[in-house]
Amino acid sequence: xxxxxxxxxxxxxxxxxxxxxxxxxxxxxxxxxxxxxxxxxxxxxxxxxxxxxxxxxxxxxxxxxxxxxxxxxxxxxxxxxxxxxxxxxxxxxxxxxxxxxxxxxxxxxxxxxxxxx
Amino acid sequence: xxxxxxxxxxxxxxxxxxxxxxxxxxxxxxxxxxxxxxxxxxxxxxxxxxxxxxxxxxxxxxxxxxxxxxxxxxxxxxxxxxxxxxxxxxxxxxxxxxxxxxxxxxxxxxxxxxxxx
Numbered sequence: 038x039x040x041x042x043x044x045x046x047x048x049x050x051x052x053x054x055x056x057x058x059x060x061x062x063x064x065x066x067x068x069x070x071x072x073x074x075x076x077x078x079x080x081x082x083x084x085x086x087x088x089x090x091x092x093x094x095x096x097x098x099x100x101x102x103x104x105x106x107x108x109x110x111x112x113x114x115x116x117x118x119x120x121x122x123x124x125x126x127x128x129x130x131x132x133x134x135x136x137x138x139x140x141x142x143x144x145x146x147x148x149x150x151x152x153x154x
Numbered sequence: 155x156x157x158x159x160x161x162x163x164x165x166x167x168x169x170x171x172x173x174x175x176x177x178x179x180x181x182x183x184x185x186x187x188x189x190x191x192x193x194x195x196x197x198x199x200x201x202x203x204x205x206x207x208x209x210x211x212x213x214x215x216x217x218x219x220x221x222x223x224x225x226x227x228x229x230x231x232x233x234x235x236x237x238x239x240x241x242x243x244x245x246x247x248x249x250x251x252x253x254x255x256x257x258x259x260x261x262x263x264x265x266x267x268x269x270x271x
Contacts, residue, residue, distance in 0.1 A: 039199065068257050080243075080261045085250065093250050093258060127197055133257040140247045140257040142188055145198040 040064045043128050043146035050118065051154055058113040058149045060128030066144070068133035069111040071103060074125040074148075086111060087133055118153045125150050156181045156248045160262035167234055167269055175229040175265045177244035182222045184246040185256075189218050189229050192241045192264070201242075202229070234269045241266050 041062045050056050060069065071083040085093035086105040100122075102114040111128055125148045132141040157180045167173055179187070185206045190198040202211045202218040204227070210219040217230040227244055245259040 039197070043197075070257070070259075079263055080259075082258060085258060087257075092252065125195065129198075131257045135249070135253060135256050138249070138253075138256055139185055142186065142200065142203040143198075143245075143247075143257070143259060144200060145190070147197040148195075150195065 039144050039146065041128060041130055041144050041146035043126075043149050045149060046147065047150045047152075049152045049154060050115065052118060052120070054118075055114070055116040057115065058126055058128075058151075060111040060113075060146055062109055062130040062144070062146075064130060064144060066130035066132050067108050068131045068140075069105060069108070070129045070131075070143075071111065071113055072127040072129065074127060076124075080127070083113075087135065115151075118151075120153050123152045156184070156246055156260040158244060158246060158260050158262040160242075160244060160265050162265060163263065164266040165268070167267075169234060169236060169269055169271050171234050171269075172230070172232050173234055173267075175231070175242050175244075175267070177227040177229070177262055179225050179227075179246050179260075181246075181248070182225050184222065184248075187218075187220055187227050187244060187246045188259075189216075189227075190243045190245065192243060194241075198243065231267075234267075236269050236271055238269050239267055 068087045073081045084103045104112040127148045128146040161176045189201040204220040215232040241264045245261045
């Protein structure tokens with residue numbers, strides 16, 4: 038375990054379903070991230086949260102809705118997804134010190150393998 | 155905008171060989187660079203983090219170097235083993251437009267390493 042825990046590990050959902058991905062870290066990090074990794078494509082940043090505030094939304098469709106209730110937990114709520122949304126969804130955290138313009142390295146979770154049918 | 159390139163895209167070597175993976179970046183104003191390993195269908199495991207003030211970092215059989223002036227980093231793997239087979243990714247963080255986050259990672263495409271017995 039890396040210190041970043043993602044659940045579930047695998048998820049199969051229909052296009053009309055609503056589901057949520059969960060990410061949890063107890064590393065004392067203040068920033069959390071969602072990344073999408075599709076087959077044979079580079080990692081795509083989706084959302085960034087710093088001290089619970091969303092600081093980046095990388096033009097992600099509204100059918101993906103993030104939630105960050107505190108610095109240790111991050112959710113990705115999914116609804117009316119499309120088959121092309123099938124991918125590995127990775128959560129990460131880091132200690133991000135924007136006043137000092139520094140970041141101290143990322144820790145990733147094991148990912149949720151999502152299949153939309 | 156930071157761009158990260160990794161060469162080669164794929165590498166196949168016999169067990170026991172020493173090898174070098176290359177990473178280049180366009181914006182030399184990075185404050186760190188991180189190397190990751192990803193096994194098929196799994197999350198990313200951090201291997202080495204080099205701060206901008208450092209020239210290299212070592213962990214076991216791995217050694218990573220950083221040359222900011224030339225925009226390059228290398229990952230050296232000594233005495234390769236079949237268990238080293240994975241995709242290796244390098245990434246450098248950059249700030250968001252508002253400067254409220256310094257942790258957006260730009261990833262290279264990765265080098266797929268196969269070490270055969």
